[in-house]
Amino acid sequence: MATQEKYQPTEKAQAFLDKVENAKYKREIVMGLKRFIDNKVPEEMQGFYTEDELKELIDLKNTTHDVEARMPVKITNHYYQIAKNSEAVRTLVKASPKETFDLEGAADPGKQMTYSPLEGLIHKYELGLIYVTNTCSAHCRFCYREELIAKKEILREDGTVASKGLAKLPELVEYIKEHNKIVAENGGRHPETNREKLREILMSGGDPMVLSNKNLAEWFSALADAGIDSIRLGTKELAFYPDRFDQTFFNMMDDWHAAYPEVQFRLMVHFNHPDEFLQKDENGNYIENPEGGLVWIESTKRAVKELADRNYITIENQAPFIKGVNHNPDAIRILQRELKRNRINNHYFFCGRDIIGHKAFNLTIEDAWNLLNDSQKGLSGVEASARLSITHYLGKTEVVAVTNEPMKGVPGTENGVVIFKLLRGAADASNKGQVAIVGRNPEAIWFSGYEDRVIYDEAGLFTETMKSTSEVEQETDNATV
Ligand code: SF4
Numbered sequence: 001m002a003t004q005e006k007y008q009p010t011e012k013a014q015a016f017l018d019k020v021e022n023a024k025y026k027r028e029i030v031m032g033l034k035r036f037i038d039n040k041v042p043e044e045m046q047g048f049y050t051e052d053e054l055k056e057l058i059d060l061k062n063t064t065h066d067v068e069a070r071m072p073v074k075i076t077n078h079y080y081q082i083a084k085n086s087e088a089v090r091t092l093v094k095a096s097p098k099e100t101f102d103l104e105g106a107a108d109p110g111k112q113m114t115y116s117p118l119e120g121l122i123h124k125y126e127l128g129l130i131y132v133t134n135t136c137s138a139h140c141r142f143c144y145r146e147e148l149i150a151k152k153e154i155l156r157e158d159g160t161v162a163s164k165g166l167a168k169l170p171e172l173v174e175y176i177k178e179h180n181k182i183v184a185e186n187g188g189r190h191p192e193t194n195r196e197k198l199r200e201i202l203m204s205g206g207d208p209m210v211l212s213n214k215n216l217a218e219w220f221s222a223l224a225d226a227g228i229d230s231i232r233l234g235t236k237e238l239a240f241y242p243d244r245f246d247q248t249f250f251n252m253m254d255d256w257h258a259a260y261p262e263v264q265f266r267l268m269v270h271f272n273h274p275d276e277f278l279q280k281d282e283n284g285n286y287i288e289n290p291e292g293g294l295v296w297i298e299s300t301k302r303a304v305k306e307l308a309d310r311n312y313i314t315i316e317n318q319a320p321f322i323k324g325v326n327h328n329p330d331a332i333r334i335l336q337r338e339l340k341r342n343r344i345n346n347h348y349f350f351c352g353r354d355i356i357g358h359k360a361f362n363l364t365i366e367d368a369w370n371l372l373n374d375s376q377k378g379l380s381g382v383e384a385s386a387r388l389s390i391t392h393y394l395g396k397t398e399v400v401a402v403t404n405e406p407m408k409g410v411p412g413t414e415n416g417v418v419i420f421k422l423l424r425g426a427a428d429a430s431n432k433g434q435v436a437i438v439g440r441n442p443e444a445i446w447f448s449g450y451e452d453r454v455i456y457d458e459a460g461l462f463t464e465t466m467k468s469t470s471e472v473e474q475e476t477d478n479a480t481v
Pocket of ligand 1: 142143144145205270
């Protein structure tokens with residue numbers, strides 16, 4: 001495909017871009033363990049890692065168990081202030097030797113190249129995912145994009161080894177236009193892949209909110225001009241640095257909406273734990289707001305209100321369940337209730353993936369289902385809208401139920417069953433809605449843990465095409481950002 005050197009905005013886009021202002025942000029980021037080791041962090045942060053913790057981490061440096069080779073350490077001052085008073089948040093953001101005790105797992109859990117017609121684009125459904133940056137304001141230790149963020153070299157489909165690249169605007173716009181033209185000429189389906197029009201793009205990374213307003217504006221206008229109906233942006237910035245959502249950002253968004261009023265904007269946010277947005281009193285308890293609900297961290301509350309007040313923006317939370325971070329039904333219940341009260345929809349919770357080091361982070365599938373189910377006891381239907389998802393290479397799959405009683409006359413169900421349902425399928429989604437039923441295995445963290453106890457598999461999750469844990473397909477609207 002012939003591509004332009006540099007993307008040329010349309011006249012309409014240029015008129016919008018001319019109005020966009022950049023701003024400077026004080027994230028006060030500490031990057032790298034070395035800053036803690038050399039005591040070159042602000043005074044109040046100096047005890048964040050104890051001497052013993054640092055010693056253990058230093059001993060691993062330059063060995064195969066080096067934690068920063070797996071995922072670089074990074075934290076904003078805002079997130080540090082929360083972490084000081086939250087064990088869950090400390091576990092999320094502090095490096096630990098546990099991460100590399102057991103290095104089993106996939107180097108490239110996303111298997112990006114399988115559905116990647118262009119560098120930095122995954123095109124599997126009517127939704128495409130693009131990588132626009134390879135960093136975030138802080139780094140979650142459990143991140144499933146660790147190969148992108150740590151810039152690891154991965155084995156590609158053509159046998160070459162290279163790190164993952166980012167999407168390039170001119171190439172992407174040409175690809176979208178070309179794909180959609182072929183689809184339109186062929187009655188609504190691509191003749192080779194059977195995919196529909198590419199109508200939605202998820203901007204991901206890394207966290208796109210680390211980009212400047214001008215840079216974001218260029219992406220938004222170019223995608224709208226290419227015929228995209230809906231732009232999603234995955235971000236954890238409301239937790240890491242809510243002041244990024246400042247007036248210059250909202251001015252840009254409002255001007256973009258004025259120029260492209262029919263294009264939807266879906267902000268996919270990522271809160272793992274209510275400690276990331278709620279204030280606590282001196283005893284560590286959340287504070288009742290006499291006017292209703294609980295008291296939020298002011299800057300987060302302001303940013304969420306500004307976002308939710310705009311009717312062209314919807315906000316959806318999706319987050320993985322992580323050992324030591326949010327394996328707590330009470331916390332997850334409060335999270336769902338407070339998010340919904342503040343106009344953030346509860347979209348998905350995710351089972352972990354088999355990334356390198358996953359054993360330090362992943363709950364079992366059955367524990368994850370019990371966690372969500374327990375957390376939703378006492379929630380209203382609108383608050384309890386989130387589903388538990390696990391990504392199969394065939395498509396996004398829901399863990400629908402875990403039962404405790406045997407099914408009379410059905411061998412293999414003595415301890416109860418787990419029911420999976422395919423929520424989405426690649427291409428024409430012909431298998432959407434199909435289910436698989438397996439006998440329980442309380443130790444299973446992945447589909448492979450059920451391969452020897454399949455009872456019914458209409459969805460084909462466990463047929464001979466069952467892939468090994470390293471061949472899990474990238475979900476295109478995933479939790480990580
Ligand atoms: S999980 Fe998301 S927010 Fe956290 S480091 Fe990874 S990409 Fe960034």
